[in-house]
Amino acid sequence: xxxxxxxxxxxxxxTIILCCTxxxxxxxxxxxxxxxxxxGRLAKQGVEIHQGVAVAVAEVNEAGGLDGQQVExxxxxxxxxxxxxxxxxxxxxxxxxxxxxxxxYVDSLVGPISEVAKKYQIPYxxxxxxxxxxxQRDNPYFFRVSTxxxxxxxxxxxxxxxxxxxxxxxxxxxxxxxxxxxxDLKRCLxxxxxxxxxxxxxxxxxxxxxxxxxKLANMNIEVIISGGFFADHLxxxxxxxxxxxxxxxxxxxxxxxxxxxxxxxxxxxxxxxSTCAWNPGITNPGTEAxxxxxxxxxxxxxxxxxxxxxxxxxxSTRAVLAAMQNVLQQEKPLTGPNIRQSLAELDLDLxxxxxxxxxxxxxxxxxxxxxQIQKGKFEVVYPxxxxxxxxxxxxxxxxxxx
Amino acid sequence: xWTTVFVSGITLGSFxxxxxxxxxxxxxxxxxxxxxHGELIVLAGYVAYWLWKTSGVSFLFTFPAAVLVALTVCLxxxxxxxxxxxxxELNSIVMSFGVAILLQNGMLFFFSGDYRLIRVPxxxxxxxxxxxxxxxxxxxLLALSLVVIGLLYLLMRHTYLGKALRATIQDREAAALAGxxxxxxxxxxxxxxxxxxxxxxxxxxxxxxxxxxxxLQATLLAxxxxxxxxxxxxxxxxxxxxxxxxAESGAVVLLGASWRELVGxxxxxxxxxxxxxxxxxxxx
Numbered sequence: 001x002x003x004x005x006x007x008x009x010x011x012x013x014x015t016i017i018l019c020c021t022x023x024x025x026x027x028x029x030x031x032x033x034x035x036x037x038x039x040g041r042l043a044k045q046g047v048e049i050h051q052g053v054a055v056a057v058a059e060v061n062e063a064g065g066l067d068g069q070q071v072e073x074x075x076x077x078x079x080x081x082x083x084x085x086x087x088x089x090x091x092x093x094x095x096x097x098x099x100x101x102x103x104x105y106v107d108s109l110v111g112p113i114s115e116v117a118k119k120y121q122i123p124y125x126x127x128x129x130x131x132x133x134x135x136q137r138d139n140p141y142f143f144r145v146s147t148x149x150x151x152x153x154x155x156x157x158x159x160x161x162x163x164x165x166x167x168x169x170x171x172x173x174x175x176x177x178x179x180x181x182x183x184d185l186k187r188c189l190x191x192x193x194x195x196x197x198x199x200x201x202x203x204x205x206x207x208x209x210x211x212x213x214x215k216l217a218n219m220n221i222e223v224i225i226s227g228g229f230f231a232d233h234l235x236x237x238x239x240x241x242x243x244x245x246x247x248x249x250x251x252x253x254x255x256x257x258x259x260x261x262x263x264x265x266x267x268x269x270x271x272x273x274s275t276c277a278w279n280p281g282i283t284n285p286g287t288e289a290x291x292x293x294x295x296x297x298x299x300x301x302x303x304x305x306x307x308x309x310x311x312x313x314x315x316s317t318r319a320v321l322a323a324m325q326n327v328l329q330q331e332k333p334l335t336g337p338n339i340r341q342s343l344a345e346l347d348l349d350l351x352x353x354x355x356x357x358x359x360x361x362x363x364x365x366x367x368x369x370x371x372q373i374q375k376g377k378f379e380v381v382y383p384x385x386x387x388x389x390x391x392x393x394x395x396x397x398x399x400x401x402x
Numbered sequence: 403x404w405t406t407v408f409v410s411g412i413t414l415g416s417f418x419x420x421x422x423x424x425x426x427x428x429x430x431x432x433x434x435x436x437x438x439h440g441e442l443i444v445l446a447g448y449v450a451y452w453l454w455k456t457s458g459v460s461f462l463f464t465f466p467a468a469v470l471v472a473l474t475v476c477l478x479x480x481x482x483x484x485x486x487x488x489x490x491e492l493n494s495i496v497m498s499f500g501v502a503i504l505l506q507n508g509m510l511f512f513f514s515g516d517y518r519l520i521r522v523p524x525x526x527x528x529x530x531x532x533x534x535x536x537x538x539x540x541x542x543l544l545a546l547s548l549v550v551i552g553l554l555y556l557l558m559r560h561t562y563l564g565k566a567l568r569a570t571i572q573d574r575e576a577a578a579l580a581g582x583x584x585x586x587x588x589x590x591x592x593x594x595x596x597x598x599x600x601x602x603x604x605x606x607x608x609x610x611x612x613x614x615x616x617x618l619q620a621t622l623l624a625x626x627x628x629x630x631x632x633x634x635x636x637x638x639x640x641x642x643x644x645x646x647x648x649a650e651s652g653a654v655v656l657l658g659a660s661w662r663e664l665v666g667x668x669x670x671x672x673x674x675x676x677x678x679x680x681x682x683x684x685x686x
Contacts, residue, residue, distance in 0.1 A: 039507060041615040043515030080615070174660065201660035205619055207610045208414045211654035214406030231517040231611050238519070241526050242537040243406075264519055 029072035030065070030334065032057075032320060033092035034103035035113055036127075036313075040080025044230075045105045045309055049127045050075060052306070052313025053103055055298050060321050067328040071321065074098060078109055085109045089116035098122065099334050100320045103313060107131035107176050114142040121336040123323070123343055127316040128309065130177035135360040141336065143343050143361040145315045145353065148181055150366040151253045151275055155225070156188035158370045158382035163249065163393060165223040169198040169216055171236075172227035181227050181253065197221060204232055209239045222248045222394075230255035233272075234264060241268060241398045248394030249273055257371055257378055258307050270375075271395035275368035278311045278352040279378060282369060285386075291351035308352075315352045322348050322355075405534045407651045413540040415647025416547035417609055419640045421620050422627035423550065424598035426639055429628060430571040431591035433490050434483045437498040439599070439624050440617030441505035446472045446603020447612045448509060451518045461522045461608065469600030476596030480589055502617060509614040520608040543609060550601065551640050554594075558636055567591065626670055645669070 034053050037046030057073045065071055074096055078085035092098045093116055101117050101124040104110040110129040117124035118139045126144040130151075135142065159165060168189070172182035179201065186196045197219055200212060213236075216224065224247045226236060233252045240247070255261065256274035276282055283291035294314060298306040323342035324334060332338045348355040354365040370382035372391055379389035425439040436442075449471045450464035459467075479501065486493040525539030558564035569577040570587040578584045606612070606620065630646065631638030646666055653665035 039510055039615075041613070041618075043510055043614060044517065045515075047515055171659075200658055203663055205616075206659075206662070207417065208410055208651070210410035210413075211407055211651040212659050214410075215655060231613065234517060234519045234611050238521070238526075242528065242539060243535065260516060264517065264521075266521070 029070045030324065031072050031074055031096065031098045032317075032324075033089075033096065033098035033101045034073055034075045034317075035078050035085055035088045035092065035101065035109075036075070036103040037080040037105055037109060038075075038077035042080040042105055042109075045128070046077075046080070048307065048309035049103050049105050049313035051298070051302055052127070052310040052315075053317045055294065055301060055306075055310070056314045056317035056321060058301065059293075059297060059318075066321065066325050073317075075103075078113075080109070082108055082112045086112045086116060089113045093117065093120035093122050099336070100124070100324065100339055102317045102320050103127050104129060104316075105309075107134055110134065110144070114139055117141050121340075123320070123336060123340045125316040125319050125343065127312045131180060133176075135362045139361070140344075141340055143319070143357050145312060145319060145355060145363050145366065146277070147362045147366050148177065148184060150277065150363075150368050151181060152184045152188055154368050154370050154382060155251065155253060155275060156185055156192065159189060159223070160192035160194050162382065162391065163223065165194060165248070167197050167219065167221050168194060168223045168225065169200070169219070169221045170196055170225045170227065171200050171202060171212070173204045173229060173232060174201050175204065178227040178229075178254070182225075185225065202228070202232070204229055206232070207235070209236045210243065213239055213243050213245050216247075217243070217245045223251065224249070225251045225253070227254060228252065230258065230261060233261070237265065237268060237272070244398060246395075246397035246399075250395070253368070256373075258309075259305055260307070262373060262376055267401065269373050270401070271372060271392055273370060273372050273381070273391075274378075276308055276371045276378060276380075277366065277368050278308050280305055282371070282378065282380060283351045284349065284353055287349055287351045290349075294351060311352045315350050315355065318350055319343065319346060319348065319355045322346060404655075407648070407655050409534065409536055409540060411648035411651040412644060413543050413647070414651060415640070415644035416543045417605070417643075418623055418627050418646055419643035420543070420547045420550065420598070420602045420605060422624040422631075422639055422643065423554070423636075424595035424602065425621070425624035426628040426631065426636075427554075427598065428591050428595040431567055432480075432483065432588040433574070434486075434494040434588075435491050435498065436479070436483075437495055437621055438479070438502040438505055438617070439498075440620030440622075441502045441509070442472055442475060442596075442599045442617075443603050443606050443620050444612055444614070444617045445475065445505060445509060446600050447520075447607035448513050448518070448603075450604035451520050451607050451612055452513070454520050455518075461520060461604065464520075464604050465601060468603045469597050472600035472603065473593065473596040476592050476599065477589075480592040484585070484588065502621075506614050506617065513612075513614065515614060518607065518612040520604065522608050525608065539609065543605065546601065546605065547640065547643075550598065551636060554598075554636050557594075563590070626666070629670065630673060 036050045057071050061070050076088035078088050104113055104126040105128045107129050110126045111134050114124055118141050123141050128146055129144045130148045170182045172178040189196055233255055251273040253275045256272055257276035262269045280295050295306055323339050323346055326342045327334055327338045356364045358364055369380045369386055371378040372381045374389055380387050381391035428434055428436055446468040450468045453459040453464045453467055483494055528535055528537035558568055566582045567587055569582055570584055574584050627642045630642030649665050649669055650662045653661045
């Protein structure tokens, strides 16, 4: 009995010592939280955002950290589920006491995290979020590095100025971002006298597009704009080819401008249009060296080429870290309200965009370029001042390709 | 247009049937509600994808490997499920949910979260009959589902083993009293179910696409079709699959693509209200 009591005393003392040591180590670091869908249906994109975040933190730590303090990133997996995202955000803000949040993919996950961030007055810079409503909720602690207009404007301008389609269809996924994209694009095209003949919604993961393809063929649609995602394009394009339906242009703003997409689709990816905010060959003018640095650091850590989703994670994290650095330089304490204020005043040139936020937390300078896959590469075809090749329109029919 | 709906409905229905077959058989015989069914199909699909992509194995020859892997995992699962106590359905839901999460994370680790599609070049070619066009991919689906259903029907109707399986589906206790080895039937159901899963996997990877969390969709589909057909009704499965396929395809053309899932859900609720025993089963 006495031995047992002594044993418990020793264990208790050891636990206290370990806890103190741990706290002492962590006290020297600046903690930021990151919540991403690392498992579940959005795992691919979540992991990619996470990798971008990791590169940003590694870059800052290699340069000596923030004011000499190393940055510690605490990552959590929301399992692609909003309720889990809330509990992870509660854990990071309430228990782990992080100073800021970053990461996040799709509005259904970013939205709930932003509400928790507001409750704890902790700034949150989301990596990938589009829905307009999220920045209209009067949440001063929510910022994001992407916006829907960045997709809509260049696409609408390109179609109205260069393509002039007479029979155009917009297909979109049944997600808030994709639905809003379709609605905004339709409005924009109609205001520029480009009629939209068909607008159809489909569930992401639909296994069979054949009836929809029949409808498109029946209406003799020339240009298909599909607001689906990577996997939906794989299936829709394959079924278009199987059914020998050849539109003059196929435009997929989300999910096509990835090297992995060309890898999966091979030659069938040729001539497809997409939009792109950044890729290793396309960068914000004046940031070529920073872009190259990012690519090299990414390659050395993950042994592959980075993509635009990685860059979204990197950009949001760099925004958070730059805002913190500014707070420290002003010799103010690193508190939520101070970091928030610093984010609101931020003006930072990064490879994907010049990061500056409007009063709602939306980015001021997020703009996509229209790209077309030509000979296995992404060529910028719009706007003309940034173009690297002329657009091939109409794209050859499936049967005419080698 | 309507020929497209017809072809789409029949191939989509056949695909649904193939996905549901293994689940329906295992549930019918063992009363095990296997929520990891979809994950097993996706795993078999990944095996096929991996062989096709890395070793250049022809699509056709990926099936034996996929069946072998599905068989191994299913027999291990059967050992796990056989230790469960009553209530079997409820306990199997809990256990298979855990297995599904385990498989999902395992696939995420080994195959990453990337979307994978097995691209079979011949699937892009096809046959023309006037206005009707049938791709070889659609033909393969249709043929495979009909052959598998036919073989399963022959096994269930015209062999002693099939009769024993049917007896176990209808009443496990009475079957045991009649001298049928109910445990052995369970093992057999898992083995046949595994073969069906192994056949569905590569097709899933070529008709649909693979990612670690894709299994949930396949499981829900399997449960829906099983309810449609009534437990243990093999012919009902293909009929249920086709009806659902036609309804969904017709809804896209007549009402729009956003109505597709709603029509399926309304049909399921109506059927549950009016014919809870399934489409082919007679009311007792």
